Amino acid sequence: MGFRDRGLEIKSQAQIDQMRVAGLLVGETLELLRAAAQPGVSTGRLDELAEANIRDHGGIPSFKGYSHPPFPASICASVNDEIVHGIPGERILVEGDIVSIDCGAIVDGWHGDAAITVGVGEVTAEVRELMRVTEEALWHGMCAARLGGRVTDISHAVEQHVRSQGSFGIIEDYTGHGIGSEMHMPPNVPNFGRAGRGPTLVQGLALAVEPMVTLGSKESDLLEDEWTVATVDGSFAAHFEHTFTLTEAGPWVLTAVDGGRSRLAELGIPYGGR
Template sequence: MITIKSAREIEKMAASGAVLAGVHKGLRDIIKPGISSWEIERFANRYIAEHGATPSEKGFEGYKYATCVSVNDEVAHAIPRKELILKNGDIVKVDMTVNLDGFESDSCWSYAVGEVSDDVKHLMDVTKKALYLGIDQATVGNRIGDIGHAIQDFVENKNHMGDVRELIGHGIQPTMHEQPNVPHYGEAGHGLRLREGMTITIEPMVNLGTWEISSKMTPDDSWEYYVSADGSLSAQYEHTLVITKDGPKILTSQDPDFDAKYLL
């Protein structure tokens, strides 16, 4: 069921989103060559708790952690690991969901580790731009397909990269995964019509090579995660947003100057 949020609910979701954005801002100083991906998990847990919130991913379908930390060709849902030491040139994606007073927010960000290649910089730039092109289509009266078409056209036709199909955005609140599904591919003018008060995530995942992905299991067979099928590098950016009569408004912004036109 798709729920239309009240002004109060949106305000509460924005407060949750501010906590989540704070984690991502803090990670800019944490992520560097020589740390383990477990240090990302530890920082996120501490920051979320200090701000009176809880990590929604912990305990979801048996997941044990506050964050998903996916490195290089890992597309999504990889676990934080003490033995995984980040090195110069890596790209790391940190995805997490925060609950504050019963209100959810969801965001993923890609981080360059030390000095990265031109390919990594270009991949990150394209993926972030794709996110905002999708957000620009999230207006009252547009359709879900308008979001996906804008992302797919930019990623595949204009930049010849792989636009992941299997993992998609979604509605959010009262739980972290609600209807509607929000694919990052599709046909303009098709799909569910967007209405004022809907809250969704847009979260394109882009591979340098093929759009196809493969699943892998952790060594103890306790968790499934995804890698690019051809071993190419992957990036992801995600925001939680609300559809308003004044356009899409981002609830997980890390940069008020950059996102000025998207703020409540």
């Protein structure tokens, strides 16, 4: 493992393979939670399911005890106007809610980090569109990454896709990040900006890309629990995230159960996984 270009952690192939183990556990945990996010289920129950699945498969929840004040749970569960870092608890999900579930796991010292937004029962067409645009922006961002390119090529692709789809707010105060032996590492990966800036994309660099998009304003507030971030105007927000890396063949989405093969194929991008 080496560090270059302003402190970036560059992994060997063997270390990327270890990250895939952690990433796959995160991806499988999120699929479990996607199915469980139904009317009548509490966000605390989703957290219990996540922690059990991670620990039962040899992992450690990345989020539990993280930072200050220590995050008290194994997932973030952000409902409706909550953008990110929602604390799971007694809140019961009801028909028409959306819940953004962010999940991280450590396996043998290596991290995976991903997020999905799930509609609870039937949601409005406007909210379905928000989720579609946000998830597509994530994939367009990863597909814009090329060896020798720059980090903001991803940022620009995320922004351009969102802007092309209608009037949405793109959260600017929270970004994607490098990931590997720690959950949050250089570089930051914004969800907006000009292409061609920032560190060079090289083999062995792993990034977590995570667009956060709202139906209204991009402005956000940190709530009194010192973790939950919500929209100022009360508009619904969606959040999707994957951890990915680049190989000579193309992107490898370490937190997608299939490595990203199917979505990359839909977008005409070669699959770079093993």
